Amino acid sequence: MDYxxxxxxxIRGRVPDQLNPEMAERIGRAxxxxxxxxxxxxxxxxxxxxxxxxxxxxxxxxxAGADVYSIGLCGTEQIYxxxxxxxxxxxxxxAASHNPKDYNGMKLVGPGARPISSxxxxxxxxxxxxxxxxDADEPGTLRSLEVTGPYIEHLLGYVDRDSLKPLKIVVNxxxxxxxxxxxxxxxxxxxxxxxxxxxxxGTFPNGVPNPLLEExxxxxxxxxxxxxxxxxxxxxxxxxxxxxxxxRGRFIEGYYIVGLxxxxxxRKQGGGKVIHDPRLVWNTRxxxxxxxxxxxxxxxGHAFIKQRMRxxxxxxxxxxxxxxxxxxxxxxxxxxxxxxxxAERLSQSGQTLSALIDARIEAFPASGEINRTVDDxxxxxxxxxxxxxxxxxxxxxxxxxxxxxxxxxxNLRMSNTEPVIRLNVESRADQAxxxxxxxxxxxQIQQLSKPIRGPREAVTL
Numbered sequence: 001m002d003y004x005x006x007x008x009x010x011i012r013g014r015v016p017d018q019l020n021p022e023m024a025e026r027i028g029r030a031x032x033x034x035x036x037x038x039x040x041x042x043x044x045x046x047x048x049x050x051x052x053x054x055x056x057x058x059x060x061x062x063x064a065g066a067d068v069y070s071i072g073l074c075g076t077e078q079i080y081x082x083x084x085x086x087x088x089x090x091x092x093x094x095a096a097s098h099n100p101k102d103y104n105g106m107k108l109v110g111p112g113a114r115p116i117s118s119x120x121x122x123x124x125x126x127x128x129x130x131x132x133x134x135d136a137d138e139p140g141t142l143r144s145l146e147v148t149g150p151y152i153e154h155l156l157g158y159v160d161r162d163s164l165k166p167l168k169i170v171v172n173x174x175x176x177x178x179x180x181x182x183x184x185x186x187x188x189x190x191x192x193x194x195x196x197x198x199x200x201x202g203t204f205p206n207g208v209p210n211p212l213l214e215e216x217x218x219x220x221x222x223x224x225x226x227x228x229x230x231x232x233x234x235x236x237x238x239x240x241x242x243x244x245x246x247x248r249g250r251f252i253e254g255y256y257i258v259g260l261x262x263x264x265x266x267r268k269q270g271g272g273k274v275i276h277d278p279r280l281v282w283n284t285r286x287x288x289x290x291x292x293x294x295x296x297x298x299x300x301g302h303a304f305i306k307q308r309m310r311x312x313x314x315x316x317x318x319x320x321x322x323x324x325x326x327x328x329x330x331x332x333x334x335x336x337x338x339x340x341x342x343a344e345r346l347s348q349s350g351q352t353l354s355a356l357i358d359a360r361i362e363a364f365p366a367s368g369e370i371n372r373t374v375d376d377x378x379x380x381x382x383x384x385x386x387x388x389x390x391x392x393x394x395x396x397x398x399x400x401x402x403x404x405x406x407x408x409x410x411n412l413r414m415s416n417t418e419p420v421i422r423l424n425v426e427s428r429a430d431q432a433x434x435x436x437x438x439x440x441x442x443x444q445i446q447q448l449s450k451p452i453r454g455p456r457e458a459v460t461l
Contacts, residue, residue, distance in 0.1 A: 012105035021056035028060020030128030037089035043071035045095035065136030069145040080332040098210035174209025176237035211243040221249035258318030266291035275317035374449035
């Protein structure tokens with residue numbers, strides 16, 4: 001058995017050599033042994049391997065004495081919702097999001113949909129899966145759990161339906177699971193949906209749904225233009241992330257959506273705390289402050305964001321990678337709540353999405369995340385810090401290296417899984433400066449990733 005499928009925050013691996021029914025059954029037994037859970041929600045995504053892996057997982061859970069509440073085909077957020085809403089001891093989602101179609105995985109949560117990661121039990125579950133764990137004296141039972149009704153009702157509670165206008169909206173499920181939720185919401189909303197790649201199909205006839213890849217955006221963009229839609233929305237396979245396109249078919253960077261949603265939520269609630277990641281921050285900080293809120297910076301990653309949200313009792317949390325978290329959704333991420341809020345904002349304001357976003361892009365132009373493969377990421381980041389330290393007004397190491405100057409800033413961080421560093425640069429109302437600093441940093445990174453024979457001062461501003 002290959003236990004390399006256990007990652008820092010979840011389980012992911014190729015099927016069948018890394019993740020298969022035997023491994024899934026072992027994971028089920030170990031999950032119960034480590035957590036002591038007796039009532040566990042289980043669901044799976046549209047991948048062809050998911051039903052078989054979920055069945056084996058259920059067998060392991062029941063053999064260890066847990067009752068399984070099976071949701072069947074669903075999205076990751078429905079596991080979060082079911083675990084919290086029905087007061088279960090935990091939940092497991094069989095899904096691999098935007099990974100290649102020969103991959104699968106699992107996301108595990110405990111009571112209240114708290115994430116289980118390597119810091120709080122996932123490593124123990126991995127170790128337990130390598131043992132021959134005995135059957136419980138009394139096996140658990142399998143029962144179906146109907147989630148759709150209360151889940152849809154919960155989603156609709158985030159918006160004032162009386163204020164919604166009959167907008168035209170393109171929805172691209174990418175042949176993942178989002179289409180079924182759109183169909184369930186449709187009778188309750190005044191929107192006219194134009195459905196692209198709508199049918200769930202684990203063969204992914206139009207490619208694995210990952211709207212972060214530029215080649216996967218054209219279908220949504222073209223549909224927006226062809227239908228004269230108000231906006232377009234695309235999801236990844238298990239729809240825990242959603243991505244936006246304005247009425248011109250332009251893809252909107254997730255950074256600006258974080259600011260838009262923070263502003264929307266704070267104005268509804270009359271203030272509160274917003275958690276954001278450190279990659280790009282100025283736009284979010286300004287909008288949160290203007291809406292009488294408090295912006296709190298957190299390390300990137302769902303486990304860190306969710307934990308910080310609980311600590312701060314934050315209303316909302318957002319990452320530029322299109323993960324959006326909500327206090328009333330058990331501090332978990334949802335790919336459905338964000339687009340409903342944006343649609344409400346467009347309805348109430350009468351503005352276009354481009355009008356709402358353009359002013360923010362002009363105020364804080366950003367590079368977007370740029371990845372570079374380097375020989376030794378830690379050495380490169382340390383060298384960059386040394387180069388810029390003298391002129392920096394502030395710096396922190398909340399997640400990688402963040403440095404701020406009079407009218408621009410950057411964040412440089414390492415990948416957890418590969419020799420890659422990720423760069424984000426933004427400026428204050430100066431597109432040319434942002435582009436110039438980005439180019440300079442990329443040149444310095446390239447030089448520093450090669451052996452330097454002379455003094456480090458050879459790499460300059």
